[in-house]
Amino acid sequence: MKKWLHSWRLLSLFSVMALLLAGCGKPFLSTLQPAGEVADKQYSLMLLSTAIMVLVVIVVTIIFVYVVIRFRQRKGQENKIPKQVEGNHKLEITWTVIPIILLIILAVPTVKAAFDLADVKPMNKEKRDKDTLVVNVRANLYWWEFEYPDYGVITSQDLVVPTNERVYFNVKASDVKHSFWIPAVGGKIDANNDNKNQFWLEFDQKDAEKANGIFYGKCAELCGPSHALMDFKVKAVPREEFNQWIEKMKNAKPVVTDPVAKQGEAIFNKSCIGCHAVTPVDKRPEQARTAPNLGNFGDRERIAGVLEHNEENLKKWLKDPESVKPGNKMTGTYGQLTDEQIDALAKYLMSLKVE
Amino acid sequence: MSTAARKKSLIWDYLTTVDHKKIAILYLIAGGLFFLIGGLEALLMRIQLMKPNNDFLNGDLFNQVMTMHGTTMIFFAATPLLFALMNAVVPLQIGARDVAFPFLNALGFWLFFFGGVFLNCSWFLGGAPDAGWTSYASLSLESPGHGIDFYLLGLQISGFGTLISGINFLVTIVTMRAPGMTFMRMPMFTWTTFVASALILFAFPPLTVGLLLLMLDRLFGANFFDPALGGNTIIYEHLFWIFGHPEVYILVLPAFGIFSEVIATFSRKRLFGYSSMVFAVVLIGFLGFMVWAHHMFTVGLGPVANAIFAVATMTIAVPTGIKIFNWLFTMWGGNIRFTTPMLYAVSFIPSFVMGGVTGVMLASAPADYQYHDTYFVVAHFHYVIVGGVVFALLAGTHYWWPKMFGKMLNEALGKITFVLFFVGFHLTFFIQHFLGLMGMPRRVFTFLPNQGLDTGNLVSTIGAFFMTAGVIILLINVVISSISGKKAEADAWGVGRTLEWAVSSPAPEYNFAQIPLVRGLDAYWLEKMEGKKGLTPAEPLGDIHMPNPSVLPFVISLGLFVSAFGFLYHNDYSWGLPVAILGLVITFGSMFLRSIIDDYGFHIHKDEIIEAEKKGVKA
Incomplete structure (x- = not known):
């Protein structure tokens, strides 16, 4: 996973988040202070998904705040009837396709990790290693x-x-x-x-x-x-x-x-x-x-x-x-x-x- | 028989009513009551978890309170409160005089009500269920006493009610739409009710099977879930979640519908991307059945199953995202008026997005091994269910209150409720994400000091008190409104778009003197924009055929209630079996009566309608 992370722009967001989260909890208990290979893998998935999701939240929040402030009813507009818009195909396709891409970015390492963490072959060998x-x-x-x-x-x-x-x-x-x-x-x-x-x-x-x-x-x-x-x-x-x-x-x-x-x-x-x-x-x-x-x-x-x-x-x-x-x-x-x-x-x- | 001649006492009227508007009020009162009970249980839990090693509730009692909180909120608060709004609004929105099966509608309510009462009787009869709202088989089989049996029988009774109501709404929406109301002209709330009802139809049977098998194990000596005798507990988990996951959408889709109505109304714009909204709702409903095993990632289903269910779960984010952006762009360019319902609808967007994104995080199976059964999950589903469903219920209640009761709720108090509830909600649940990540499992009755969990839990408890204060002010608002509330116009908010705002508030018994002709989406808005006062009628004024009230739905449900006590105690006391049989005799006897007695209903005469309409217009 590391290879493409380096080339990814989210990296900076990633490290800020890692810093923030590392302060959370006790080293003997917290999932945010991973102490082994499995926890590390899971932690990087958590960071990746959190980064993508923070991005989504930020985009929604920006639009949200803009809309709520810009289009609130002002004095004297009580009877104004805005234009009744049916929709917009380009916009609707955009916000269908971008989430799909984001999900693929998350799905690939998810599937890989699911198989890695389930690899228990060495314990089930006919004759296990000493x-x-x-x-x-x-x-x-x-x-x-x-x-x-x-x-x-x-x-x-x-x-x-x-x-x-x-x-x-x-x-x-x-x-x-x-x-x-x-x-x-x-x-x-x-x-x-x-x-x-x-x-x-x-x-x-x-x-x-x-x-x-x-x-x-x-x-x-x-x-x-x-x-x-x-x-x-x-x-x-x-x-x-x-x-x-x-x-x-x-x-x-x-x-x-x-x-x-x-x-x-x-x-x-x-x-x-x-x-x-x-x-x-x-x-x-x-x-x-x-x-x-x-x-x-x-x-x-x-x-x-x-x-x-x-x-x-x-x-x-x-x-x-x-x-x-x-x-x-x-x-x-x-x-x-x-x-x-x-x-x-x-x-x-x-x-x-x-x- | 005339309207005046049928006037009986208020209680008898409501016991026997088959009018969708009165049944809506019954649902609202009963669901509201259970919501208060469930809320109180939540508050007790938060008090216990206020500080480490607290001894306010002991482990056993905490588990009971926790189980009852979840069960009550999902089955006896959220679902019936949504049914209240569906009953109050959907027939009006599609231009119908009632639902397709008014008798069944009443039966659905009374079954739900007696199921809920039966479950809560457990508090006074040896203790409530204590295995969580999921009641997983191994633990629920070990649980001593009758708590779990109350859960199993209570939920089966109310489950019948929910299933009946779901089927009723499906048929109503398919067959009872006014002329011109094509599927693609249906208001969004009606659409979501339609899809949620379809989900009920397919999701409740697996639950019933799971509960039935568990009941057979506990009360009748079967061994479906005893591994020592070849049973398998994981089957129970599958059955439960094949129901349990669609249940989330049964609750949240109508919530989406409410927000769609409220946002469009108070932005004074038609819903942006209506067809893609409909598509998204249907798609969410469909995908909702494909993802149940994401509740079971740690059960040990293996990497193949986990990977498939992980990816399937992620796909749900796409239609949900479409909806979020469509709401934002409905407001874009609008003329937004921040009434109380609109405040809930607006604040729902960021709150629900938070719950949605943590849902995607949870979908990543290997990461879920860490999140699963921790406070992260608790935070996630409260963001979805409170931030989504409860906000919608509060928005919908404020929005349609005038239509249901003919009086406005006080806006100032409504806004105070909103602020308290909103702040309390985020205060309670945001920090819980971190508690979970820091290693706090869910469903714990206490936690030990020195694990870094103290502050977060205290903050969370403080938030719970804010929410409580908000709910108390809402109750005060309801009381004040019923005493001195402003009388509501037909178009109570002045900007109504859908058909329900064209009839007087509250709607007359027959809803529409003349069934309207629907000429497009937002039918009432279209008429208003053309300068017309009312709707275009699709039929001449005439006598209206109405169903007779009946006490049979109440008696049928009462029979099952009695019978459930018999079955519950049949191993302990000799009176058990006779009582169980007596109850069934009452139920099936009433059904028999219903079948053989011809009931042709009655007519409201044309003159009475003309008179009532005159009065309605004046008011």
Whole structure:
């Protein structure tokens, strides 16, 4: 697309607009500060279409303002009857043809990008490249599961990806429809409950640094009372760091030394383990994985996707999940716990770390 | 039977009326009421979103309010308010004495009304629907309680009404035009009503099917949308949007028609490029059916489907652009008088262009992956629906008010309403484009701080209060007008062009004492320009045949209303099924009565007409 953009007169308008828009929003969330190949492509389409449309708006506004001022009724003209014009073929052809041309200018890169962004061949090869990273995303009421099938590793809520390479996703939902969206990195794709959607994203290292290494992810399809709170986080790290992380995840086991945490572990094994796994390697089929994997819970960015990550908030969440995320599936599944039990449980959960 | 002998109480009169003018008033009142309810719901949402982490509405209640706002505004406010204007104006514009099927006209209204009341009963019976106005299958199947069932049954009842009304207008416009009123002499509002009615005819059946299947799933144990049992939820999305996208044009085409009338009238010029305007309307109506999947770009239909629907969607911009420029050039060289309706019509042009261009931006599928289901989309469709349809409704209401009620609305108050509403509208929705681009999904009941979304949301909420103030002043205007409004002339604005301005305000029961002869576009204007006072009659003065009023449309609709409660509760209570059957008996029994009772109507005598016309001329 770049080639013809350079030769295009809109370029100046383009750069002014880019400057204006770049001020909008936060680097970890805004689509106007694209942080990867997909978002870049989409951003340039957005700029192109905005430029064409601003042009249209300007032309209409100029004619509009002129007409409204020039032909308003003036004093003494109350009875003037203007000439009754039927139409004008030349004018009418002009404003039919020019929009068609403008639309063709927009349609060509649109179609091209539609196919580029749908190119998921590398993930579906008979035998994939060792370096092609595939992540299975499973959306649930109101949490996200990320499975790395080539490594047998599962994590939840915090997606970890290597930067500067294409990462491929299989996206689906296990209950109702959701939509998987990391605004700064690229457009969304729906998580359906009747099929698996595939797409790819690329996370730019420099932009990731600008966003302090964390991008915000959102659910973009209404899914119930806590739809607004179904956030997740994306840690984009260099490939080596990613490799180290995935190695640690493969071998992670809970190591509990603190006596209070030990108590917590006992409570966990009684009340929670039916749904939650505590090791990233979880061999159960996905139907059995009805709650987030807690293998690296201590490393998480947020409690329940929305609260700041500390023991205080974890206790709040365990005490009354409904107050944090209305309609969640954990409320009422583990009976009433005493404050002491919750303290112990929190201590244990916070100790589940790989970093 | 004479007119005087039939005088009954006002309420009974309106319950049984089959007169298009009275049905128009019923539509206006009922639609206006639902518009206020939907507006209140909007205001509640904006209050909740005023600041991050607000707890004015909780997630569950917010979803109900949000769902009801969308559903109410589309099905029970915008559509009936347009029907109000169509009913009030179209028969007059084509020189007819009524619509083709007056009985069906009343039936259409009562079905819509009972459907809307049924849906709103959900507020008092365990909670409103909460899956959005689209009610996508997976979520709507999971939704507990009966909210969604109220939605499904209510919309099916009112859907019958809309379909019946649509067919009625089609037949009316095809068969009831006055002599000389060829298709290419029809006023633009009549043309757009015609095309919108055709769209209703083809768009509502898919919706009905979608709703019916969903109802069977929820209430009768079917599994059309349960993937575990071989169902497919994406089919529901297709069915919904095959209806949903044409629905946009069902609303916006008549809006275009209203603006065409208002702009031509107050510029004192004939509509520029009339034939290309007609062509554009028909083309938009046709293309409207070819683009539904642009609501589903992120569903995963694949690049081929996405590319095709992207390009198809863009093409709609061409006929729409033609219309915009034709309006501008209608005003060009005119003598523009800025009355309240004209202010709405004029300000509609830039506002709607904003909504139109964002529509083209959304059509670019890969970019839409970013816009989809964000506040950018919310901003876009409010620019189209408020900037287009609501502005048109406000313009049309002010414009035809004297024709409907015989009294003028106050111009000063009208202009205050306009300013408040216009400012509030842009304040509320312009910033939402940026909120969406900055990463705010739509249909969220709250947002967290430190995401750069606080200021934009506050601004948006402030705008909503401006719009509210505008609507309150409009209501005050209506009250003042009904008490002390200036009495309206036949040609209320003095510059009327179309036939409705040739009959007294409000129009007599029989509309035209003599059916007029139409000699060109803007028939009344032509006569005026030739120095004539009235229209050229196409028939001698004689007795006029009129349909009898009937309470059956009300009873038929009431039967479905009762029956819907039965079906809704048939799984919970043993009285459910008997009540459902009772309701159906009432409905089909009334239909049976309608079929076997011969009703020949009555005649208004020639002498009565002459007397009424004398009075009308004096007033």
